[in-house]
Structures are given as C-alpha cells and as structure tokens.
Amino acid sequence: xxxxxxxxxxxxxxxxxxxxxxxxxxxxxxxxxxxxxxxxxxxxxxxxxxxxxxxxxxxxxxxxxxxxxxxxxxxxxxxxxxxxxxxxxxxxxxxxxxxxxxxxxxxxxxxxxxxxxxxxxxxxxxxxxxxxxxxxxxxxxxxxxxxxxxxxxxxxxxxxxxxxxxxxxxxxxxxxxxxxxxxxxxxxxxxxxxxxxxxxxxxxxxxxxxxxxxxxxxxxxxxxxxxxxxxxxxxxxxxxxxxxxxxxxxxxxxxxxxxxxxxxxxxxxxxxxxxxxxxxxxxxxxxxxxxxxxxxxxxxxxxxxxxxxxxxxxxxxxxxxxxxxxxxxxxxxxxxxxxxxxxxxxxxxxxxxxxxxxxxxxxxxxxxxxxxxxxxxxxxxxxxxxxxxxxxxxxxxxxxxxxxxxxxxxxxxxxxxxxxxxxxxxxxxxxxxxxxxxxxxxxxxxxxxxxxxxxxxxxxxxxxxxxxxxxxxxxxxxxxxxxxxxxxxxxxxxxxxxxxxxxxxxxxxxxxxxxxxxxxxxxxxxxxxxxxxxxxxxxxxxxxxxxxxxxxxxxxxxxxx
Amino acid sequence: xxxxxxxxxxxxxxxxxxxxxxxxxxxxxxxxxxxxxxxxxxxxxxxxxxxxxxxxxxxxxxxxxxxxxxxxxxxxxxxxxxxxxxxxxxxxxxxxxxxxxxxxxxxxxxxxxxxxxxxxxxxxxxxxxxxxxxxxxxxxxxxxxxxxxxxxxxxxxxxxxxxxxxxxxxxxxxxxxxxxxxxxxxxxxxxxxxxxxxxxxxxxxxxxxxxxxxxxxxxxxxxxxxxxxxxxxxxxxxxxxxxxxxxxxxxxxxxxxxxxxxxxxxxxxxxxxxxxxxxxxxxxxxxxxxxxxxxxxxxxxxxxxxxxxxxxxxxxxxxx
Numbered sequence: 001x002x003x004x005x006x007x008x009x010x011x012x013x014x015x016x017x018x019x020x021x022x023x024x025x026x027x028x029x030x031x032x033x034x035x036x037x038x039x040x041x042x043x044x045x046x047x048x049x050x051x052x053x054x055x056x057x058x059x060x061x062x063x064x065x066x067x068x069x070x071x072x073x074x075x076x077x078x079x080x081x082x083x084x085x086x087x088x089x090x091x092x093x094x095x096x097x098x099x100x101x102x103x104x105x106x107x108x109x110x111x112x113x114x115x116x117x118x119x120x121x122x123x124x125x126x127x128x129x130x131x132x133x134x135x136x137x138x139x140x141x142x143x144x145x146x147x148x149x150x151x152x153x154x155x156x157x158x159x160x161x162x163x164x165x166x167x168x169x170x171x172x173x174x175x176x177x178x179x180x181x182x183x184x185x186x187x188x189x190x191x192x193x194x195x196x197x198x199x200x201x202x203x204x205x206x207x208x209x210x211x212x213x214x215x216x217x218x219x220x221x222x223x224x225x226x227x228x229x230x231x232x233x234x235x236x237x238x239x240x241x242x243x244x245x246x247x248x249x250x251x252x253x254x255x256x257x258x259x260x261x262x263x264x265x266x267x268x269x270x271x272x273x274x275x276x277x278x279x280x281x282x283x284x285x286x287x288x289x290x291x292x293x294x295x296x297x298x299x300x301x302x303x304x305x306x307x308x309x310x311x312x313x314x315x316x317x318x319x320x321x322x323x324x325x326x327x328x329x330x331x332x333x334x335x336x337x338x339x340x341x342x343x344x345x346x347x348x349x350x351x352x353x354x355x356x357x358x359x360x361x362x363x364x365x366x367x368x369x370x371x372x373x374x375x376x377x378x379x380x381x382x383x384x385x386x387x388x389x390x391x392x393x394x395x396x397x398x399x400x401x402x403x404x405x406x407x408x409x410x411x412x413x414x415x416x417x418x419x420x421x422x423x424x425x426x427x428x429x430x431x432x433x434x435x436x437x438x439x440x441x442x443x444x445x446x447x448x449x450x451x452x453x454x455x456x457x458x459x460x461x462x463x464x465x466x467x468x469x470x471x472x473x474x475x476x477x478x479x480x481x482x483x484x485x486x487x488x489x490x491x492x493x494x495x496x497x498x499x500x501x502x503x504x505x506x507x508x509x510x511x512x513x514x515x516x517x518x519x520x521x522x523x524x525x526x527x528x529x530x531x532x533x534x535x536x537x538x539x540x541x542x543x544x545x546x547x548x549x550x551x552x553x554x555x556x557x558x559x560x561x
Numbered sequence: 562x563x564x565x566x567x568x569x570x571x572x573x574x575x576x577x578x579x580x581x582x583x584x585x586x587x588x589x590x591x592x593x594x595x596x597x598x599x600x601x602x603x604x605x606x607x608x609x610x611x612x613x614x615x616x617x618x619x620x621x622x623x624x625x626x627x628x629x630x631x632x633x634x635x636x637x638x639x640x641x642x643x644x645x646x647x648x649x650x651x652x653x654x655x656x657x658x659x660x661x662x663x664x665x666x667x668x669x670x671x672x673x674x675x676x677x678x679x680x681x682x683x684x685x686x687x688x689x690x691x692x693x694x695x696x697x698x699x700x701x702x703x704x705x706x707x708x709x710x711x712x713x714x715x716x717x718x719x720x721x722x723x724x725x726x727x728x729x730x731x732x733x734x735x736x737x738x739x740x741x742x743x744x745x746x747x748x749x750x751x752x753x754x755x756x757x758x759x760x761x762x763x764x765x766x767x768x769x770x771x772x773x774x775x776x777x778x779x780x781x782x783x784x785x786x787x788x789x790x791x792x793x794x795x796x797x798x799x800x801x802x803x804x805x806x807x808x809x810x811x812x813x814x815x816x817x818x819x820x821x822x823x824x825x826x827x828x829x830x831x832x833x834x835x836x837x838x839x840x841x842x843x844x845x846x847x848x849x850x851x852x853x854x855x856x857x858x859x860x861x862x863x864x865x866x867x868x869x870x871x872x873x874x875x876x877x878x879x880x881x
Contacts, residue, residue: 030700205697205698467785468785
C-alpha cells in the first residue's frame with residue numbers, strides 16, 4: 001500500500017476518535033433517557049471509555065491499589081497492540097494528540113523554513129516525559145496518583161468539561177437571550193430552535209459554573225499554544241501516557257525503513273513530523289518518539305522512507321535514551337515527594353471541614369490512590385455540586401472533586417458520579433445503598449452520609465432575627481426530615497419577645513446532602529452549612545458515639561463490583 | 562516631504578483628532594449612573610366570574626384520576642366555561658421536586674394530562690405545561706412523569722430556562738419586582754393543578770402555594786412573609802380554575818416527602834374557580850385544618866380573592 005494513503009486513514013481515524021470522544025463527553029450528563037429500570041438513573045453509554053482504555057490510568061491505579069477497577073482491564077486493548085506496533089495511539093487515537101496535531105499545523109514565526117526543520121529534529125528534552133513518568137509511577141506505588149492529572153485523557157476531559165463546554169454554554173445562552181428578547185419578527189422562534197438544538201447536542205440543560213476554571217483553562221490554553229513553538233510540544237516533552245507507550249514499544253516490529261541511498265536530502269520528511277523522531281536519513285530513527293503518523297513516508301518524493309514489519313535492520317534507537325543518574329533521581333524524587341506533599345499527615349490532623357466528597361467516595365487515603373482528577377464526576381453531576389478542589393484536599397488532592405453545597409446539593413436519587421468514575425475513587429453504589437432504603441430490608445440500613453449540616457445561629461433568620469423562614473426544612477429531602485423545629489423566644493429590636501419556630505439538625509438523620517445550605521436565603525454566607533464530619537467513608541471523622549452499634553451497613557455492593 | 566503629502570497627512574490627523582473629540586464628547590454625554598432595567602407591568606385579570614346557577618366548588622372521588630378531572634370540571638359547568646376557543650392556556654402543576662409520582666411530592670401526571678386534554682377539546686390554540694422547579698427542572702419534569710404525560714396529551718412542555726424570565730412588577734404588598742416565567746405573563750388563561758401536601762411553614766401546600774412556581778430569582782426570601790407573598794402571587798396570577806389533586810396526599814415531611822409512609826391515597830379531587838375556596842376546602846378535607854388556622858386564606862379573603870366558606874348549596878360532590 002502507498003504510504004501516503006495511510007496518512008489519510010490516519011486522519012480519518014483521528015477525526016472519528018475525536019468525534020467519539022466529544023460525543024461521550026457531551027453525553028456525560030443527566031439525560032431523560034438515562035432513566036431505565038424503575039427510578040434509578042443509569043447512563044446508557046460507557047461515557048468514561050477513553051479513560052478506561054488508557055494504559056497509564058490502569059497502570060497507576062494497579063500500582064496504587066494492587067487491582068484493576070471495573071473496566072480498567074480494557075486498557076489491554078490499547079496496550080497489547082502497542083507492544084507490536086508502537087505509539088499508534090498518539091498518532092491515530094488520542095484526542096489530545098489530535099488537538100495538538102491540529103494546532104501544531106498552524107505556522108508561526110518560530111516554525112518557518114530552517115527553524116521548522118530544526119524544531120522537528122529530536123531534542124534531548126524529549127526525555128523529560130520519561131522521568132516524569134517515573135515520578136508518577138513511584139508516587140503511585142506509594143499510594144498517590146496525583147500526577148495522573150497529567151494523563152492526556154484526564155487532562156482533556158477536565159479541560160473541556162470545566163472550561164470549554166461551560167464557556168460555549170455561556171456564549172450560546174447569551175445568543176439565545178438576545179434573540180429571545182429581540183423584537184425582530186421570528187427572532188423568538190429562532191431562539192427556541194437554537195436553544196433546543198444547543199440543549200440537545202453540545203450543552204446540558206443548565207449552565208454549569210466551576211471553581212478553578214481560570215487555572216485549569218490557563219494550563220490547557222498554554223499547552224495548546226506551545227504548539228506554535230514546537231509542534232506537539234506536550235506530546236513530545238511532557239505526556240506521561242506517551243512516555244509509557246514509548247517504553248512499551250521497545251520491541252515493536254513496525255519500523256521505519258530508511259533507504260539512505262535514495263535520499264537526496266530534501267528534508268521534506270521533517271516538515272510534518274509529529275513526534276520529533278528523526279525520520280531523516282543520516283540520523284537514527286527514535287522509535288519511542290514516533291507517533292506513526294506516516295507523514296514522513298508520505299512526504300518523501302524519493303520513496304526512500306517506508307514503514308514495514310520486516311526488512312533489513314535499520315539504524316534506529318529502540319527505547320528512550322535515559323540517563324541512569326536522572327532516572328534514579330526521578331525515582332528518589334517520586335519517593336520523597338509524597339511525605340512532603342502530604343505535609344507529614346497534616347490532612348489527617350487538621351482536615352479541611354469543607355472537604356465534602358461525593359457519595360460512594362472511598363476513605364481519603366484510598367480515594368487518593370484512585371482519583372485521577374478527570375472531572376467526569378463534575379461533568380455528570382446534575383446539580384453542579386461537584387467542583388475541582390483547590391486547597392480543600394491539600395496539594396496532593398488538587399482538582400479532586402469536592403461538593404460545594406452553596407452551588408449545588410447532592411440529589412438523593414442520583415448516583416451518576418459513581419457510575420462515571422473510571423477508577424472507583426467514587427465507588428459505584430446503588431440508589432438503595434445511598435438512601436439506605438432497600439425494599440425487603442427488614443433491618444433499617446444507614447444511608448450514605450457525606451457530611452453533616454450545622455446552623456450558624458448568628459445568621460439564621462429564626463435564631464437571630466425572630467423571623468419565620470424554614471426554607472432549609474422545606475428542602476430537606478430525607479424522610480423523616482433531618483431538620484426539626486422547636487418554638488423559641490427571640491428578643492426583637494424593640495425589646496419585645498417573639499415566638500418563632502427555630503430549626504435544629506438531627507445529626508443521625510442528616511446525610512450532608514447540602515440541600516439546606518443550597519436553599520438558605522442568607523445568600524452570601526449561608527446560615528446552615530455542611531462540613532465533612534460524620535461522613536460514612538471515614539472512621540475517624542465522626543462525632544456521634546452510636547455509630548458501629550447500629551445495624552451494619554450493607555456490604556453487598558462493594559463485593560459485587 | 563512634499564506639500565501634497567504634508568496636506569494629506571495633516572488632513573488625516575485632523576480627521577482623526579476631530580473624530581476622537583466627537584466620540585469622546587458623545588460618550589461623555591451618555592454617562593449616567595446605572596440603574597437596573599425597569600420591570601414590566603403586566604395586567605392580568607383572568608378570574609372567571611361567579612355564576613350563581615352553578616356550583617362554586619366541586620369534588621370528585623373515584624379510582625381513575627382521569628375520570629376525576631372530567632367529573633369535577635363538568636360539575637363546575639364544563640371546560641368551556643374556563644377556556645375559550647383559540648386561547649393560550651398555561652396549566653401549572655406542582656413539579657417542584659425530583660420525585661416519582663407515587664411519593665406525592667408532585668401533581669399526579671394523569672390529572673395534568675387530562676386537564677391538558679380538556680383544554681385541547683375546548684379549542685385552546687396552545688396548552689403550555691410549565692413550572693419553576695426547586696430541584697433540577699429537567700430531572701423533576703421527567704421523574705414526576707408530567708413531561709411525558711403532558712406531551713402525549715398535546716401540551717407544549719416548557720422548561721424554565723433562564724432566558725424565559727422577565728422582570729415583572731407584581732404590584733403586591735410584599736412582592737414588587739420579580740423575574741416571572743414569561744408564559745405566565747402572556748397566557749390568556751392559567752389553570753392551577755396543585756397537589757395537596759403537608760408543609761411546615763404554611764401548614765399545607767395547596768393551590769395558592771403553587772404560585773411560588775411562577776417566579777424565579779431569590780424566592781427563598783418569600784418564606785419570611787409567606788402568607789402575604791402567597792396572596793400577592795395569587796392576586797397577580799388570577800387563575801381561571803384551581804384544581805387540587807388529592808389522589809395521593811402527602812401527609813408528613815412535606816413538601817418533599819420521600820417515603821411511601823408519608824403518602825395517603827385519598828383519590829379525591831377538589832376544583833373551583835375560587836382559589837381561596839379551593840384551598841380552604843382541601844385543607845379541611847385532607848388535613849383536618851380549620852381555614853382560620855391558615856393566615857394566607859384569611860388574607861386572601863380580605864384581599865377579595867375569594868371566599869373561605871362555601872355554602873353547602875354551592876357544593877357539588879360526585880363519586881365516579
């Protein structure tokens with residue numbers, strides 16, 4: 001087959017996989033079609049598929065937990081062919097690679113003529129990603145997959161879900177509003193059609209707002225902009241998945257055959273090289289860097305370059321050329337980083353009260369063994385309750401999900417965050433387990449608690465101002481309600497006494513869902529707020545003494561998965 | 562530099578300068594202290610006049626929610642009394658919460674669908690079913706079963722998307738400028754299809770409490786003067802007909818419920834063109850509450866929105 005034809009296949013493959021990626025991401029949301037059996041919400045598509053076939057996520061998770069959660073073993077579909085073929089994922093499948101490919105095709109002052117050719121030669125700094133991979137994996141061995149936030153799929157899901165899609169939503173909403181309120185004939189109908197189309201394709205029903213949008217957006221923008229300096233700088237220098245696949249292709253059999261005799265040194269093979277792997281004759285081909293994009297072979301006017309499974313041994317460097325000293329240094333760095341980042345156990349001794357994790361989350365150390373900060377849970381949360389943390393979980397927990405009840409509360413009948421979590425940091429639980437209600441359960445079972453609500457009596461209207469309110473009680477979704485009312489006397493400004501019903505929290509019934517905090521009319525700093533104490537996942541973060549003496553929590557769901 | 566070029570440059574510089582000065586002066590003249598955009602005044606007076614020859618209040622009891630609706634409306638003189646041919650009608654169920662119908666936190670979907678069908682039969686040009694939910698609207702519309710049932714009955718189900726709100730002066734005693742879902746400002750008739758539920762603050766959630774769902778914004782502040790607020794809202798909406806769905810009644814832990822143990826099947830519907838009478842009757846019937854215990858009814862009567870007591874001769878009770 002002509003190798004220039006393969007290039008077209010490659011482009012088609014990139015487009016198809018990118019479209020599939022975006023489709024799955026967009027479908028990562030509550031949808032009315034998500035209601036299947038009875039009342040439970042079940043997403044119809046495996047929306048976390050790209051993360052679940054990601055070998056780096058699987059390897060990190062396996063090193064940290066000694067197991068592969070749910071569908072993570074499907075990464076073999078990617079990994080096994082890589083052993084034989086090389087980094088085809090980078091050139092043909094990876095959606096972030098495709099984005100970088102696109103932006104890398106833009107010309108700039110730094111990538112013109114001889115400078116373009118020079119920029120596409122192999123550079124020593126391309127080995128940085130291997131050292132980064134080493135640090136990442138050593139950290140994982142010691143129980144933290146924090147650096148998997150650099151996994152390209154995790155990074156892209158997070159960036160699109162937290163930054164890009166909400167941005168598009170805001171733009172589209174302002175277009176709709178302008179049309180809807182305009183007096184031009186037909187504008188209102190156009191607005192309705194536009195809104196319907198937008199809501200049923202790219203956007204969810206409600207405008208999401210996220211914490212940390214600026215930081216995540218800047219990182220994403222910067223790594224795309226770097227393509228204007230060096231094509232696919234991210235893929236060549238940083239991407240830990242690319243590094244892993246580079247290492248995995250050590251013994252791959254698909255190789256670039258260079259016919260040095262036919263070469264007339266036109267350097268065309270360097271014009272569109274993606275990996276910076278020196279396809280040019282006269283230099284050794286760097287197998288671990290090649291994305292198998294087939295541009296060099298397709299561009300060569302002499303047909304002096306071709307990829308083949310067999311043939312005479314070519315001059316090539318098979319693996320990454322690492323320096324032992326740097327590698328050992330990286331391993332040591334990875335081992336040393338964790339105690340420093342964990343602040344010698346600061347989180348355990350002084351936990352942030354606002355670290356409210358989504359329902360089903362494992363205990364914090366187990367959680368950090370798994371959470372790769374992909375943001376799937378934040379994307380799917382129908383109430384926009386989950387946000388990338390900044391300081392709440394410490395530096396190690398950067399961008400892991402935290403429930404911000406002021407923005408959204410946890411809906412009792414929803415377990416979507418656990419359904420989409422690819423690594424089991426948020427374990428998949430059923431609605432029955434979450435609410436503690438299972439038909440046929442003779443013994444009452446505790447619901448899953450994510451925290452506990454408390455009143456700030458200095459701000460609460462009935463407590464501080466003698467005014468009826470009780471919005472919190474109205475919203476409390478558990479039955480019987482976890483907020484109870486007791487009439488109390490309050491002295492008003494004139495010195496008179498007013499009797500109003502004042503709310504109290506029943507600590508045993510409160511699940512920490514945050515509906516009260518969400519609904520509290522004291523808008524800026526709510527008079528009722530949720531903190532993490534009492535969360536089911538933690539043995540230490542408790543107040544009540546009764547826990548443990550009450551009927552045992554059902555453990556079936558854990559073992560069944 | 563020759564003279565020609567000099568003059569050309571000078572002319573350009575002069576034009577640029579003059580333009581800048583003009584633009585600056587114009588913008589300076591536009592400077593005003595910003596004020597919020599004014600609210601729209603919406604005139605609504607859509608109450609149906611009392612007909613002494615017809616019952617003022619009807620109840621229907623029976624197994625089929627659909628039959629209950631038909632029977633109750635028939636007792637009141639038929640749907641044609643409330644909806645004229647070509648009118649745009651908004652049917653307002655309670656879709657406040659993300660709960661399934663059996664938990665009685667939202668109006669029975671069959672009741673809503675039957676009201677829609679009646680309006681279609683009366684020749685309404687469009688029947689809109691909408692509500693400003695507390696929980697996520699799309700989830701609530703879906704899980705309540707109302708979106709599907711109303712669509713199948715021929716209604717346009719409108720989600721309360723942000724662009725559909727207009728700032729309206731409600732001209733109430735408590736409530737003045739609030740964002741109102743625009744269907745309620747443009748409809749020819751509004752029909753209330755509320756569900757009977759317990760509520761700690763107001764005692765009950767019935768028809769008047771259901772008008773909470775026409776406004777957006779920070780409506781959680783309404784609880785501070787809830788009774789006056791409900792009267793203000795009812796006076797603004799002026800519903801043509803109020804139907805209280807008591808097929809399933811939420812007796813405890815309202816208005817959200819969440820447990821079947823909170824639900825009581827009463828299989829009864831209360832309907833009246835008088836919003837105060839409907840609520841007063843339903844409060845007594847479903848919750849054994851004497852209407853004077855409910856301040857919003859007293860205030861509503863004082864405001865001229867209706868009557869708490871209905872003469873027995875004006876009552877039509879049917880079992881179907």
